[in-house]
Amino acid sequence: MTAATQREPARTGSTHGASRSARTSRVPVAVYAADPILRLGVVQQLRQRPEVDLVDDADREQADVSLVVVDNVDDDVTALLHRLRHNTVTRTGLVVGTLGTGALQRVIECGVAAVLRRSEADQDKLLHLVLAMANGEGVLPGDLLGKLLSHVGSSLQRSALDPGGLSLSTLTTREADMLRLVSEGLDTAEIARKTAYSERTVKNVLREITTRLQLRNRAHAVGYAVRNGLI
Template structure:
C-alpha cells in the first residue's frame, strides 16, 4: 500500500466538519491534514450552493497546491451541479448521500482526477438533448462567448458589465438573445448548453 492521500476539510459548521473528518479518518488510504498543510483534496461542506460556495471552490483551486475540491451540500439541482463543475469542483455529494464509504470513494476519485456526481444527478444532466460539437461556437459572436464564459464563472450581470466594459442593459440583452435564439430556459440552461457544446 502506498502513501495515503492528504485531505483537509473546510466547513462553516464545526459539527459538520468533525463528522466529515471522522468519516475520512476511517479510510487507511486518506490522511486528514489541517488547512495550513498541503492537501491533494479539500472537502468543502457548504450550507447552500450559491455564489459564496462557488467563490470558495475557485479560491481553493487557485491556491499554491491547487487541490481538487469535493463539495458536500444539503441539496443541489442539475444546473447548480454544472455551475459547481465549471467552478472547478471534482466531486459533488448531497449530505444525505455522504456516507463514510461514499465520501471516501468520492475523495479518492477526485484525487485521481475523476469527477463524481450522484447517479440520479448524472441521469438528469444527460437527459437534456445533446448538442453537436461546434454548433454553438460557430453561431455565436465573441461578445456572446465572453458573456457566457463569465456566466459560467457565476458572475452577476453588473460584474460582467464591469469586466467587459458594457452596460448592464447590453449584458442583459446579450443573455436574452442567446436564450431566445437557442430556445433556452434561463441563464443556467445557457451555460449548460455551452458546456455540452464543448465551448466552455
C-alpha cells in the first residue's frame, strides 16, 4: 500500500487520550485504504454507529481495531499487514474484493484476525466485524474457512504420511502457488498478473526455491514439487 494511504479523520470532540470506559466503550477504529473511494464507503458506514470511534493519524497506533480496505492482496498490502502485526494494541481486519486460498493463508500469517468481502460489507456486517475483533474473536466467511481447513488438513496429511520427509515448511503457500503456475506454462509476467505480485517478487521467490532446494531451474523445481506432493 502506498505512502498515500489515507485514514478517516477523528470525529469532532473525540477524546482518544481518555480510557475506554470514559468513552462509553466506543471502539477506536483506524481505516486504511489507498483508494479514497474504498475508504469513504467503509467510513460512511461506520460513522453512523455510536459504538465506533474513528481515529485520526495521531492516534492510529492506539486503535483497538485497524481495518484495511483493498481490492486484493498485493505486495504493498502484505507489507502494511506485516507492519500492523507488530502493534500489540490493535487487531487487524481485512475488507477485500477478492481473496484466493493462497492469499488467505498469506493474510492469516500476517496476523489478520477477521476477513469480510467488500460485496458483503454493509453497515451491520462491518459493525459485527469491528465488535468481534474488539472482543478478541475472529471472523471468516464460511467458504473461506472451509478452504483454509482443507488446506491445513492436506498439509497435516502429507506430514503424517511422511513425518521424516518434506513438510509444509519446505514450500510456503506463495511458493507452492507460483510453482503450480509455472507447471501450467505461465511465464514471469503472467504469474505476476495472476498473483498480484511484482515480476521482481516472482523472480526472487522462484530463485529462492531453486537455491534453497539445490535445484537447477524452474522445470526441475516443478518436477521436484510434484514428486513430493507439494503442489
